[in-house]
Amino acid sequence: xxxxxxxxxxxxxxxxxxxxxxxxxxxxxxxxxxxxxxxxxxxxxxxxxxxxxxxxxxxxxxxxxxxxxxxxxxxxxxxxxxxxxxxxxxxxxxxxxxxxxxxxxxxxxxxxxxxxxxxxxxxxxxxxxxxxxxxxxxxxxxxxxxxxxxxxxxxxxxxxxxxxxxxxxxxxxxxxxxxxxxxxxxxxxxxxxxxxxxxxxxxxxxxxxxxxxxxxxxxxxxxxxxxxxxxxxxxxxxxxxxxxxxxxxxxxxxxxxxxxxxxxxxxxxxxxxxxxxxxxxxxxxxxxxxxxxxxxxxxxxxxxxxxxxxxxxxxxxxxxxxxxxxxxxxxxxxxxxx
Amino acid sequence: xxxxxxxxxxxxxxxxxxxxxxxxxxxxxxxxxxxxxxxxxxxxxxxxxxxxxxxxxxxxxxxxxxxxxxxxxxxxxxxxxxxxxxxxxxxxxxxxxxxxxxxxxxxxxxxxxxxxxxxxxxxxxxxxxxxxxxxxxxxxxxxxxxxxxxxxxxxxxxxxxxxxxxxxxxxxxxxxxxxxxxxxxxxxxxxxxxxxxxxxxxxxxxxxxxxxxxxxxxxxxxxxxxxxxxxxxxxxxxxxxxxxxxxxxxxxxxxxxxxxxxxxxxxxxxxxxxxxxxxxxxxxxxxxxxxxxxxxxxxxxxxxxxxxxxxxxxxxxxxxxxxxxxxxxxxxxxxxxxxxx
Numbered sequence: 001x002x003x004x005x006x007x008x009x010x011x012x013x014x015x016x017x018x019x020x021x022x023x024x025x026x027x028x029x030x031x032x033x034x035x036x037x038x039x040x041x042x043x044x045x046x047x048x049x050x051x052x053x054x055x056x057x058x059x060x061x062x063x064x065x066x067x068x069x070x071x072x073x074x075x076x077x078x079x080x081x082x083x084x085x086x087x088x089x090x091x092x093x094x095x096x097x098x099x100x101x102x103x104x105x106x107x108x109x110x111x112x113x114x115x116x117x118x119x120x121x122x123x124x125x126x127x128x129x130x131x132x133x134x135x136x137x138x139x140x141x142x143x144x145x146x147x148x149x150x151x152x153x154x155x156x157x158x159x160x161x162x163x164x165x166x167x168x169x170x171x172x173x174x175x176x177x178x179x180x181x182x183x184x185x186x187x188x189x190x191x192x193x194x195x196x197x198x199x200x201x202x203x204x205x206x207x208x209x210x211x212x213x214x215x216x217x218x219x220x221x222x223x224x225x226x227x228x229x230x231x232x233x234x235x236x237x238x239x240x241x242x243x244x245x246x247x248x249x250x251x252x253x254x255x256x257x258x259x260x261x262x263x264x265x266x267x268x269x270x271x272x273x274x275x276x277x278x279x280x281x282x283x284x285x286x287x288x289x290x291x292x293x294x295x296x297x298x299x300x301x302x303x304x305x306x307x308x309x310x311x312x313x314x315x316x317x318x319x320x321x322x323x324x325x326x327x328x329x330x331x332x333x334x335x336x337x338x
Numbered sequence: 339x340x341x342x343x344x345x346x347x348x349x350x351x352x353x354x355x356x357x358x359x360x361x362x363x364x365x366x367x368x369x370x371x372x373x374x375x376x377x378x379x380x381x382x383x384x385x386x387x388x389x390x391x392x393x394x395x396x397x398x399x400x401x402x403x404x405x406x407x408x409x410x411x412x413x414x415x416x417x418x419x420x421x422x423x424x425x426x427x428x429x430x431x432x433x434x435x436x437x438x439x440x441x442x443x444x445x446x447x448x449x450x451x452x453x454x455x456x457x458x459x460x461x462x463x464x465x466x467x468x469x470x471x472x473x474x475x476x477x478x479x480x481x482x483x484x485x486x487x488x489x490x491x492x493x494x495x496x497x498x499x500x501x502x503x504x505x506x507x508x509x510x511x512x513x514x515x516x517x518x519x520x521x522x523x524x525x526x527x528x529x530x531x532x533x534x535x536x537x538x539x540x541x542x543x544x545x546x547x548x549x550x551x552x553x554x555x556x557x558x559x560x561x562x563x564x565x566x567x568x569x570x571x572x573x574x575x576x577x578x579x580x581x582x583x584x585x586x587x588x589x590x591x592x593x594x595x596x597x598x599x600x601x602x603x604x605x606x607x608x609x610x611x612x613x614x615x616x617x618x619x620x621x622x623x624x625x626x627x628x629x630x631x632x633x634x635x636x637x638x639x640x641x642x643x644x645x646x647x648x649x650x651x652x653x654x655x656x657x658x659x660x661x662x663x664x665x666x667x668x669x670x671x672x673x674x675x676x677x678x679x
Contacts, residue, residue: 054470054677074473082471088464092381104370105472149468 011060038210081150085162089134375486403429438614449536455550538664
């Protein structure tokens with residue numbers, strides 16, 4: 001990765017003995033959409049605040065556009081648009097006035113400001129409602145206005161903290177495709193934090209999973225699932241018309257293929273886990289044996305699975321490390337033995 | 339919220355927009371923020387209520403003094419009788435207190451009303467995070483809150499006093515003298531400083547307390563303490579300290595009196611009243627007790643402006659120091675604060 005636009009090196013923030021962010025190193029290159037994923041309280045917001053220079057890191061360095069954020073926050077904030085998770089607007093001003101105020105704080109010239117504000121409102125789809133008071137805005141509209149707030153400054157980097165929080169599903173889809181489009185059109189770098197995984201999956205080029213202040217993995221979706229699920233990264237689901245499961249003969253034939261790792265049979269549904277994509281072979285085999293296939297589906301691991309996997313291991317570690325109740329420990333050991 | 343003062347907005351912004359077009363230069367964030375703060379105050383109901391209250395007390399005090407002005411200016415024994423406009427501000431027949439007495443207890447309320455939710459309401463609405471994400475200095479947020487409110491207060495006091503002078507000219511037909519005008523402007527500056535102290539105290543509390551109601555209550559608590567209870571406490575202390583037996587020698591009496599004055603002057607309202615009285619009544623020569631030796635040979639005549647200013651200088655310094663301390667504390671707390679909602 002050449003010339004990363006955001007560069008975090010050993011970033012650490014402790015509150016007393018608790019570490020909110022623990023030795024985080026991350027590089028994000030220009031024009032990329034990066035998703036920072038993690039459960040609530042994982043330290044996502046703290047990391048973002050440190051990038052903005054709003055919170056002083058205990059150790060480490062956050063460099064944005066080559067500028068150290070904690071020693072020169074103003075220079076960083078000129079290039080970086082930040083949309084916090086819970087946006088507030090001045091309720092007694094209209095949306096346009098709110099936007100123009102932000103424009104003035106960014107030293108946009110007065111004669112240019114009004115046209116720019118109108119244009120930005122059109123881009124985020126609030127052209128009709130720009131003269132309404134923000135107190136009359138719905139949550140989704142406020143989110144759009146928040147994006148307008150960021151865009152009017154024409155930043156190089158946009159940081160969105162939980163941008164999908166509290167918007168309905170269709171709104172989320174629209175919002176994310178808007179971000180994607182803007183990023184591609186204007187070459188913006190976008191950093192997105194979220195705990196909604198499948199939404200982020202749709203738009204991000206790369207994601208990093210962040211749990212308990214540490215970045216567990218980073219990479220694009222494919223690498224991530226390969227790393228995590230290793231051998232069984234392809235799972236085929238084949239359903240048959242006949243309710244009776246296929247006889248042992250076919251299973252034996254399947255097991256003879258050495259890429260197949262596991263086969264589970266549930267009534268008329270067969271699930272085949274394998275290390276390579278052998279969908280045509282499996283289908284051909286079943287067809288040759290005269291079975292009526294009604295559907296073949298290749299199961300892909302979404303972030304949800306990835307996330308659960310990580311979360312599970314994390315929780316297990318917690319339980320084995322901590323002094324939790326006997327019941328938990330017993331069930332944990334039982335599972336281990338089985 | 340639509341309010342009757344909306345037209346101020348156009349009035350303020352017209353000039354600035356015009357200027358911006360002329361110079362083709364962007365306005366500094368500090369000015370934009372101060373303008374917004376001042377505009378917000380002018381349009382808020384809270385300020386309108388305070389404005390009405392202060393304007394009413396001003397008119398009341400003025401009415402009482404106007405109806406007694408001829409008697410006051412004709413009083414041969416009064417060395418200040420020639421200062422018609424100062425007399426307008428200080429004459430009363432006892433039915434209503436004079437204007438500066440009103441301000442000594444309404445001023446704090448004005449300062450508190452303009453400042454008690456300066457920071458915490460922004461924080462609770464989530465606008466502070468939004469503001470902090472902009473390329474502005476953090477201390478500018480605090481400073482613009484203070485400046486915006488102080489500008490509004492200054493304009494209010496100046497308007498009232500200038501209206502009084504204009505009205506006085508029309509009614510009495512006496513021209514205002516430069517010295518008199520300077521004294522009145524000094525009084526206005528003193529009043530602004532006094533409100534500024536309470537404003538910075540209220541802003542300090544708004545940084546300290548997350549809840550606007552808590553900070554308002556704390557500010558009003560401090561105000562009540564100084565207006566009502568402080569005097570009682572000082573009296574209690576003095577009666578405990580004073581020996582009960584017999585008449586006191588003059589030296590002791592003097593030292594006790596000085597102690598009493600010292601304690602009273604810890605209250606900001608006392609500082610303000612002292613300063614206002616001295617500025618508005620040129621014949622006041624000292625704020626403490628005077629001995630017979632000091633009084634001997636003194637002619638009961640008005641002091642020149644410079645001498646009056648010398649007398650109130652400690653008061654001005656005290657109020658300025660208190661304001662600065664409050665503001666510095668607010669600054670200290672706010673700069674270290676982590677901005678989150």
